[in-house]
Amino acid sequence: MQGLRETFRRDQVWPFLAGEQNKVDVSNQMILYVEGLNLSFDGFKALNDLNLYVKDGELRCLIGANGAGKTTLMDVITGKTQCDSGTVYFGQTHNLLTKDEADIAQLGIGRKFQKPTVFEEQTVFDNLELSLKTDKRVIQTLFARLSPSEIDRIDEVLAIIGLKELRFMKAGALSHGQKQWLEIGMLLVSDPRLLLIDEPVAGMTAQETERTAELLTSLAGERTVIVVEHDMEFVRSIARTVTVLHQGSVLAEGTMDQIQNNKDVIEVYLGEEAAEA
Numbered sequence: 001m002q003g004l005r006e007t008f009r010r011d012q013v014w015p016f017l018a019g020e021q022n023k024v025d026v027s028n029q030m031i032l033y034v035e036g037l038n039l040s041f042d043g044f045k046a047l048n049d050l051n052l053y054v055k056d057g058e059l060r061c062l063i064g065a066n067g068a069g070k071t072t073l074m075d076v077i078t079g080k081t082q083c084d085s086g087t088v089y090f091g092q093t094h095n096l097l098t099k100d101e102a103d104i105a106q107l108g109i110g111r112k113f114q115k116p117t118v119f120e121e122q123t124v125f126d127n128l129e130l131s132l133k134t135d136k137r138v139i140q141t142l143f144a145r146l147s148p149s150e151i152d153r154i155d156e157v158l159a160i161i162g163l164k165e166l167r168f169m170k171a172g173a174l175s176h177g178q179k180q181w182l183e184i185g186m187l188l189v190s191d192p193r194l195l196l197i198d199e200p201v202a203g204m205t206a207q208e209t210e211r212t213a214e215l216l217t218s219l220a221g222e223r224t225v226i227v228v229e230h231d232m233e234f235v236r237s238i239a240r241t242v243t244v245l246h247q248g249s250v251l252a253e254g255t256m257d258q259i260q261n262n263k264d265v266i267e268v269y270l271g272e273e274a275a276e277a
């Protein structure tokens, strides 16, 4: 009887529906394999034989000048844009190029765009509740009451994003930084394995930036986090491994120190600075 009750808890995926198909095989320690990715827009190569491997639990920073291909890469990983050729695997078994955006989200890949898109008229708590209820893996309706375990999950997320005290505040009244954290929380309620986060600290105060560094660092480990960011100070404060994209390919990869001393990176950046001057 207890087993049957557990099976039909409405806040959980029915095991016979979820099956094994959503499991992410990271037995090789890698969670993301991007190989030989190509994508042209009217003859312009936005992605050019791009290869990227990300370890499970990593916090990876992706940098590169405007137009380097960072957003296009994220678009391909999340199923928003189709590539011309190449492969993208989530773990060893999920071929992401055969899936649509909804399926990829359901597999546990969450994406946060640069601009926060919280529901301003709703409270912080309600925003998190709405995200939980639109998570396709949770079988219930938008009007069903939250179960105790769902309330616990939202509480957990409120603690992670540091908005516990502001749970009843309207999201529209939050600061820019707090809105960004709330939106990260809206991804976290679905417990994603991989988070793709675009320019999280743009427009933040120094204090908010510092808090965001702590937040993203704390999220890695249990999850994998890929951050696209232009703010080099911020990247230095969080990154263990940095990948530099240039003209749709990986130009260099390593620690921030290795990147800053890499001669190809110096050449490209100095070249661009000279061109701008």
Ligand SMILES: Nc1ncnc2c1ncn2[C@@H]1O[C@H](COP(=O)(O)OP(=O)(O)OP(=O)(O)O)[C@@H](O)[C@H]1O
Binding pocket: 041, 045, 046, 064, 065, 066, 067, 068, 069, 070, 071, 072, 073
């Ligand atoms: N839908 C599209 N149609 C035509 N060209 C596109 C399209 N999407 C991207 N591009 C081009 O592909 C290149 C890579 O763009 P992308 O947005 O991926 O760069 P990025 O590294 O994210 O830059 P930024 O830091 O400015 O966001 C750019 O030259 C861009 O103009």
